[in-house]
Amino acid sequence: MRVPSRLGGFHTGAVPLTRPTDSAVWPAAGRVRRRQRPVELAGLYAEALFASDLQPSEEPAPLDVRRAVTATLCRYGRRWCAARMAEEFGDHPETAVPRMAWAVRTVRGCYRPAL
Numbered sequence: 001m002r003v004p005s006r007l008g009g010f011h012t013g014a015v016p017l018t019r020p021t022d023s024a025v026w027p028a029a030g031r032v033r034r035r036q037r038p039v040e041l042a043g044l045y046a047e048a049l050f051a052s053d054l055q056p057s058e059e060p061a062p063l064d065v066r067r068a069v070t071a072t073l074c075r076y077g078r079r080w081c082a083a084r085m086a087e088e089f090g091d092h093p094e095t096a097v098p099r100m101a102w103a104v105r106t107v108r109g110c111y112r113p114a115l
Helices: 038-051 062-076 078-091 093-110
Strands: none
Touching: 038 062, 038 078, 038 093, 062 078, 062 093, 078 093
16 A cells, blocks of 8 residues: 655555554553653753762762763652652751752753753
8 A cells, every 4th residue: 555655755565553542442542742851851860860879079970970860760760869859858958958959060061962
Protein backbone atom coordinates (compact mmCIF):
# COMPACT_ATOMS: atom_id res chain seq x y z
CA MET A 1 0.00 0.00 0.00
CA ARG A 2 1.31 3.45 -0.86
CA VAL A 3 0.92 6.06 1.86
CA PRO A 4 2.03 9.72 1.60
CA SER A 5 5.23 10.36 3.54
CA ARG A 6 5.89 13.40 5.70
CA LEU A 7 9.09 14.05 3.79
CA GLY A 8 7.48 13.93 0.37
CA GLY A 9 6.97 10.99 -1.89
CA PHE A 10 5.32 7.81 -0.71
CA HIS A 11 5.98 5.22 1.97
CA THR A 12 5.58 1.76 0.52
CA GLY A 13 6.00 -0.34 3.67
CA ALA A 14 3.31 -1.63 5.99
CA VAL A 15 0.93 0.97 7.32
CA PRO A 16 1.47 1.43 11.07
CA LEU A 17 -1.51 0.60 13.23
CA THR A 18 -2.86 3.27 15.49
CA ARG A 19 -3.89 2.76 19.08
CA PRO A 20 -7.55 2.92 19.95
CA THR A 21 -8.48 6.07 21.81
CA ASP A 22 -10.70 4.27 24.30
CA SER A 23 -9.19 5.10 27.69
CA ALA A 24 -10.61 1.89 29.19
CA VAL A 25 -8.42 -0.14 26.83
CA TRP A 26 -5.43 2.21 26.77
CA PRO A 27 -5.30 4.33 29.96
CA ALA A 28 -2.73 6.73 28.52
CA ALA A 29 -4.43 7.09 25.13
CA GLY A 30 -5.63 10.63 25.72
CA ARG A 31 -2.46 11.86 27.42
CA VAL A 32 0.32 13.58 25.59
CA ARG A 33 3.77 13.49 27.14
CA ARG A 34 5.26 16.92 27.15
CA ARG A 35 8.96 17.55 27.06
CA GLN A 36 10.50 18.93 30.20
CA ARG A 37 11.68 22.49 29.93
CA PRO A 38 15.31 23.30 30.73
CA VAL A 39 14.24 25.16 33.88
CA GLU A 40 12.53 22.03 35.20
CA LEU A 41 15.59 19.93 34.41
CA ALA A 42 17.88 22.40 36.13
CA GLY A 43 15.74 22.17 39.27
CA LEU A 44 15.72 18.39 39.11
CA TYR A 45 19.50 18.27 38.68
CA ALA A 46 19.98 20.71 41.58
CA GLU A 47 17.79 18.55 43.83
CA ALA A 48 19.78 15.46 42.86
CA LEU A 49 23.07 17.24 43.54
CA PHE A 50 21.71 18.47 46.87
CA ALA A 51 20.81 14.89 47.83
CA SER A 52 24.09 13.41 46.59
CA ASP A 53 27.22 12.76 48.64
CA LEU A 54 29.24 15.54 46.98
CA GLN A 55 30.26 18.37 49.25
CA PRO A 56 30.91 21.99 48.27
CA SER A 57 34.28 21.81 50.06
CA GLU A 58 35.42 19.16 47.55
CA GLU A 59 35.06 21.66 44.68
CA PRO A 60 34.02 18.88 42.29
CA ALA A 61 34.81 19.02 38.60
CA PRO A 62 31.88 19.27 36.14
CA LEU A 63 32.28 15.62 35.17
CA ASP A 64 32.09 14.56 38.82
CA VAL A 65 28.95 16.65 39.28
CA ARG A 66 27.29 15.07 36.24
CA ARG A 67 28.21 11.60 37.46
CA ALA A 68 26.88 12.29 40.95
CA VAL A 69 23.60 13.72 39.59
CA THR A 70 23.11 10.77 37.24
CA ALA A 71 23.99 8.20 39.90
CA THR A 72 21.67 9.78 42.48
CA LEU A 73 18.75 10.00 40.06
CA CYS A 74 19.27 6.44 38.82
CA ARG A 75 19.70 4.99 42.30
CA TYR A 76 16.93 6.81 44.14
CA GLY A 77 14.71 8.65 41.65
CA ARG A 78 13.44 12.21 41.56
CA ARG A 79 10.84 11.79 44.31
CA TRP A 80 13.42 10.57 46.80
CA CYS A 81 15.67 13.52 45.95
CA ALA A 82 12.82 15.96 46.56
CA ALA A 83 11.90 14.22 49.81
CA ARG A 84 15.51 14.25 50.99
CA MET A 85 15.79 17.94 50.22
CA ALA A 86 12.54 18.70 52.06
CA GLU A 87 13.73 16.68 55.04
CA GLU A 88 16.98 18.65 55.22
CA PHE A 89 15.16 21.97 54.94
CA GLY A 90 12.87 20.89 57.78
CA ASP A 91 15.61 19.54 60.06
CA HIS A 92 18.54 21.85 59.29
CA PRO A 93 17.41 24.96 57.39
CA GLU A 94 20.56 26.87 58.37
CA THR A 95 22.75 24.46 56.38
CA ALA A 96 20.23 23.48 53.70
CA VAL A 97 19.91 26.99 52.27
CA PRO A 98 23.62 27.44 51.48
CA ARG A 99 23.85 23.88 50.16
CA MET A 100 20.90 24.42 47.80
CA ALA A 101 22.40 27.72 46.61
CA TRP A 102 25.65 25.85 45.90
CA ALA A 103 23.76 23.10 44.07
CA VAL A 104 21.93 25.58 41.84
CA ARG A 105 25.12 27.52 41.02
CA THR A 106 27.03 24.32 40.33
CA VAL A 107 24.32 22.86 38.09
CA ARG A 108 24.11 26.10 36.11
CA GLY A 109 27.85 26.00 35.60
CA CYS A 110 28.11 22.30 34.76
CA TYR A 111 25.10 22.01 32.47
CA ARG A 112 25.33 25.40 30.79
CA PRO A 113 25.62 24.08 27.19
CA ALA A 114 22.72 21.63 27.62
CA LEU A 115 20.44 23.91 29.65
